[in-house]
Amino acid sequence: MQGHEEFTAAAASLLGPRGFTQDPDLVDPWLTDWRGRYTGRALGLASPASTAEVAALVKLCSAQGVPLVPQGGNSGMSGGATPDASGHALVVSLRRMNAITRIDEQAREITCQAGVILQALHEAVAPLGLRFPLTLGGKGSATIGGLISTNAGGTQVLRHGSMRAQVLGIEAVLADGSVFDALVPLKKDNRGFDLKQLLIGSEGTLGVITGATLRLLPALADRAVLWAGLNDIRAARKLLVHTETLAGDALEGFEVMPRHSLNAVLDHNPRARNPLAGDHAWYALIELVADAAGAAALPDRAQTLLESAFAAGLVEDATIAMNETQAEEFWALRDEIAPAERALGPAMQHDISVPVARMADFVAETLPQVEARFPGCTAVAFGHLGDGNVHYHVLAPQGAVRGDWEAREGKEISAFIHDLVTAWQGSISAEHGIGQMKVGELARLADPVHLAILASVKRALDPRGLLNPGKLIPSS
Amino acid sequence: MQGHEEFTAAAASLLGPRGFTQDPDLVDPWLTDWRGRYTGRALGLASPASTAEVAALVKLCSAQGVPLVPQGGNSGMSGGATPDASGHALVVSLRRMNAITRIDEQAREITCQAGVILQALHEAVAPLGLRFPLTLGGKGSATIGGLISTNAGGTQVLRHGSMRAQVLGIEAVLADGSVFDALVPLKKDNRGFDLKQLLIGSEGTLGVITGATLRLLPALADRAVLWAGLNDIRAARKLLVHTETLAGDALEGFEVMPRHSLNAVLDHNPRARNPLAGDHAWYALIELVADAAGAAALPDRAQTLLESAFAAGLVEDATIAMNETQAEEFWALRDEIAPAERALGPAMQHDISVPVARMADFVAETLPQVEARFPGCTAVAFGHLGDGNVHYHVLAPQGAVRGDWEAREGKEISAFIHDLVTAWQGSISAEHGIGQMKVGELARLADPVHLAILASVKRALDPRGLLNPGKLIPSS
Structure with missing residues (x-):
């Protein structure tokens, strides 16, 4: 990218050769999401090694008006960690910040940096007779920071809740480079509305999560x-x-x-x-x-x-x-x-929820409606019935060409399903987040009051819109 | 109050005689908090009967620049529901909105208006073999809206969490009179940061909570x-x-x-x-x-x-x-x-928390420090050890005169204890909130980054500062 020499020189100087690169061989793998749906461009890849480096980097971005895209394991489902095509943004990987800094066995707490991979967390606590009660398919790449940013779910939400329920403390760098330090967990703390709750599920739009304290449970016997x-x-x-x-x-x-x-x-x-x-x-x-x-x-x-x-x-x-x-x-x-259905041919996939008690009716009533509306397609729903959350796939008619079919039919199919979900008082994103994939549908379908609050909180905490632009918050 | 004739006439017309009064006999009891520590004045007492009336009233307040003080059972501990002395504000009681609108036994959910009293909620679900897992001393007067606004605690937090953990859905009227409707609970919903979390513990500064959906549990045998x-x-x-x-x-x-x-x-x-x-x-x-x-x-x-x-x-x-x-x-x-200690004489009371694992050490180390610093006083701590939360009382020396002693010594004693708590990485409000009582101490002791977020979210959602002014958010 041209015109950013001053910024890239400053970033390189700040982070050193391991912390900043513009080498396409090193940068390009992180410009496409793992499912290959979104590809962007970037000024470079920053890989800070500490919260202090993240803070300094965000300050630098703020001073120079450079947008930044926080990235964990790059295993998100909604393109939330992929930059746009402008090439103006910096990808900020948290993967080097992968230290577990504290385990308190008696209090059943673990404090770690944002880049710790979920599976590494599981493996760190298992020998202590403890477990972290959240897991999902991407556990080998998903990072704690990414899981918090997307309020990730998985197969244990039924009993233990989403990521939100696991988070006892958070550290994050805000848009102005200040550090929000709430890593020390207090079981009770009523000093105003709970700011860490804002960061959970904010998909990098309000701050860059740099660390967390999470709850642990006794291991299962x-x-x-x-x-x-x-x-x-x-x-x-x-x-x-x-x-x-x-x-x-x-x-x-x-x-x-x-x-x-x-x-x-x-x-x-x-x-x-x-x-x-x-x-x-x-x-x-x-x-x-x-x-x-x-x-x-x-x-x-x-x-x-x-x-x-x-x-x-x-x-x-x-x-x-x-x-x-x-x-x-x-x-x-x-x-x-998921892989077996993928092998059958092209499909449109939807991660949706309705009130738990209504999900069976929703599935029973709407699958035939979808198949009637899109002849030749097969609609299937599977997953977390106990959470009121299913993965709702619409498989293409036999012989449909991958890529071609989704481009031609996908938008209409998804809109149809999202309309159904909305009519059933459900959510168009149960556990995968909005990212860039659903930001248009959120704008189309969400309650305007809900959207207005999202936008005003975003403006309040990131007035220049430099944190993960184009994700989650519809531009007004 | 003079100069508000237009407003009071409009409010009276909007809410009718049961919904609006300026009769001192009816208004005055609600201008002093139940412990008698704070007394304010008000334009009048509004008692809307529905969310639509609350919305219309807030719109009217917004149009005329009239501040409003939401009030539930008036049993708060921090003066959060008592207006200031200016007499410019309207007290908005939610007590008439006391309907339970839905109980789903299978889903274990209850939806009710904000003015439902906690004990009434308990009594409504007990015959169904269910229970609401939060209780506290003020259950005979505390309302659901007030409990959510202060993220109330109690003696069951150890296992079941504070009010935040019980809230599945919220309805609230925002500063512009719009209705934020999130009453229908979704176990999983990742359409951005969770707006209901902002309202929980916001003490009426971001919106007027008008209803909630709460979780229930099977009754205990x-x-x-x-x-x-x-x-x-x-x-x-x-x-x-x-x-x-x-x-x-x-x-x-x-x-x-x-x-x-x-x-x-x-x-x-x-x-x-x-x-x-x-x-x-x-x-x-x-x-x-x-x-x-x-x-x-x-x-x-x-x-x-x-x-x-x-x-x-x-x-x-x-x-x-x-x-x-x-x-x-x-x-x-x-x-x-609490009543027994009160009978002994004047005392300064503090609702504080530190990390759970450190509370025993905190109590053991700091009680003697307090007694050494304030000779003749007795320091006692009791309560929720499992939550890292104790009520930390400093009893006056024998013979101290109630009222007089607190006025002379109270501020210094509280500051000393709050300094200790802060040094131990704790909270100056564990479960009682900030209200007007602790807003100065919050400004003095909180992390400036934390304060800046509180203030900017407040400005974003209530730009004119009409919702419960002077509470929780230190004026900058």
């Missing part, structure tokens, strides 16, 4: 994983309520998938096996967990659940994983849906 | 209440960790009090009895709970806890309440500390 075949999605809802009543806090996961998704996985992965002999319209994957105190009672608890579900006519068939290997196999069937 | 005598506060910390390890989620309350507080209660209430034969430096009150599934195991669990605490040398003596009556008696000893 055992789990029981059930697989059930159901005649329809409303039966899954009934089974969920039944399970919540019977299992209470032991219920940690409740995922659903239709026949279509299971078959896609079985076709895609020759080693995958159907846990049940027969064929069912829907499947539910249920995980019950226990700590050391409850482990002895867990098998009985799972068995009782299974038998009572049969007795109540909630399941057509069901089985309990006999051992940890089989439990992993059950979960693999769920985790492999 | 049984509880076990333990009373322990300890040789010092650090033993209480060890006992807390021991109890957390052994009882896990069954632990719902862990309160501590020193000998001084127990003796004050025993002196104050002739019917109160000491649960233990001997005398101890500190006491801990522990509550374990169980739902229907866990009730059978609860007595054994409590007994095991008691025996292991003896065996580990954590307690000098301890007992388990033999029945519900005795359990109530144990809790009454805790609940009566």
Whole structure:
């Protein structure tokens, strides 16, 4: 980029050769999101090594009017960490800031820098008999800062909540380069509205998260994983309520998938096996967990659940994983849906939520509406029924050409689904955030009062709009 | 008040005779906070009956530049709902808006207007086998709107969190009279930073909360209440960790009090009895709970806890309440500390927190420092050790005259304690909020970055400063 020599020289001087580069070989991999949907350009890649360096860099950006795009593992789903095409922005990677700075076993807290990878966090606390109760498919690349910025979800939200519920403290660099330091967690603190809540889910638009203190839980001693075949999605809802009543806090996961998704996985992965002999319209994957105190009672608890579900006519068939290997196999069937569906051909994917109690009805009523509106397409929904959140995919008609079909049909399909979700009082982004992918749809569909608050808080904290421009906040 | 005839006529016309009054007999009781510490004046008392009326009223206030002071049960601890002395502000009571509009037993949610009194909420859900997991001394007057505005705490925060953790949805009227409607709860919703989080704990400075959706839990089937005598506060910390390890989620309350507080209660209430034969430096009150599934195991669990605490040398003596009556008696000893201490004479009271793990050390180290600095005073701390939150009282020397002593010594004493808390990385308001009482101390002690964000968010959402002026946000 031309015209930015003064800035790039200052950034290079500030951060040193490991902290700043314009070498296309090093920069380009971070200019495209991992799904290959968005590609931007950038002035360069900054990789600060400390909060002080981030603060100095943001001050420099502020002084020179250079926009910046914070980036963690670059594994987001909405293009939130990819710069625009102008080439005026700086990508600021937090990946070098990957130190775990404190683990307090007794208080069950961990403090770390923003660039720590989720899997590394899991591995750091496991030997201490502790666990971090959030995981997701991208755990090998997703960073703590990115997870907080997008208020990430995953398969344990049912019991433990999203990232918001895990965050005890935050450190962030604000638009003027000042450091917001709230790393020391206080269980009770009523000195005004909670500023760290603003940063959670703000997708880098209000500040650059540089560190966090997170809660930990005692490690699990055992789990029981059930697989059930159901005649329809409303039966899954009934089974969920039944399970919540019977299992209470032991219920940690409740995922659903239709026949279509299971078959896609079985076709895609020759080693995958159907846990049940027969064929069912829907499947539910249920995980019950226990700590050391409850482990002895867990098998009985799972068995009782299974038998009572049969007795109540909630399941057509069901089985309990006999051992940890089989439990992993059950979960693999769920985790492999996304790649298996991808292999079938082009699809439009939607991460949506409606009120938990209404999700089964939403799925049952709207899947046929989508297929009627877009003949030849197949609509499938799978995922976190217990959170009122499913991944709602519309698969192209057979023979559709990848890239071409999405470009031609995608926008209309997504708009149709987002309209349905909005009519059902739901959210067009349940757990993936808005990023650049959904910013137009947010502007189109969100309550104007909601949008006005987003915009005014953004203006208040980043008056020049230098933090991750074009993401999350519709330009007015 | 003169010069506001046009406004008061319009307000009277808008709200009708039940909704607007200037009659001093009706207005004056709401111009003094319940502890009698703050008295203000007001243009009148508005009591809107619906969100639409609140919105119209706020629009009117906005058009005419009239500040407004939202008020719930007027049972706050920091003067947050008392107008200033100017007489220019309107008190807006939410007490008429006391309808429970929806209970979803299966989803375990309740939606209600802001003026519903906490105890009424408890009583509405109990017959359904559900409970709302937050309670506090003022439950007979505190309203849901006030509890959200102050992010209220209480004795169940240890397990269930503050009000913030109970709020699934909010409806509020913003400074321009627009209605922010987020009453329908979505378990997952990542459409930007969570605006309802801003309103929680904002003490009426960002909007007038008009309704909320709250989470409910299954009713408890049984509880076990333990009373322990300890040789010092650090033993209480060890006992807390021991109890957390052994009882896990069954632990719902862990309160501590020193000998001084127990003796004050025993002196104050002739019917109160000491649960233990001997005398101890500190006491801990522990509550374990169980739902229907866990009730059978609860007595054994409590007994095991008691025996292991003896065996580990954590307690000098301890007992388990033999029945519900005795359990109530144990809790009454805790609940009566505040009035009992008040009866002893004047005192300066502080609602403070430090990181949970450090609270025992904080108490042990700072009580003597306070007594050394203010000779003749007695410093006592009691309350929510498990939340890192104690009520830290400094009792006047014998013979001090109420009113006179506080006026002469109070500010210096509070400043000394707030300085200590700040040095220990704690909060000068753990659960009572800032209100008008602590706004000066917040300005003096808070991180300037924190203050700058508070001020800029306030300016963004209430640019003319009409919402509860003089509370929470230090004027710059």
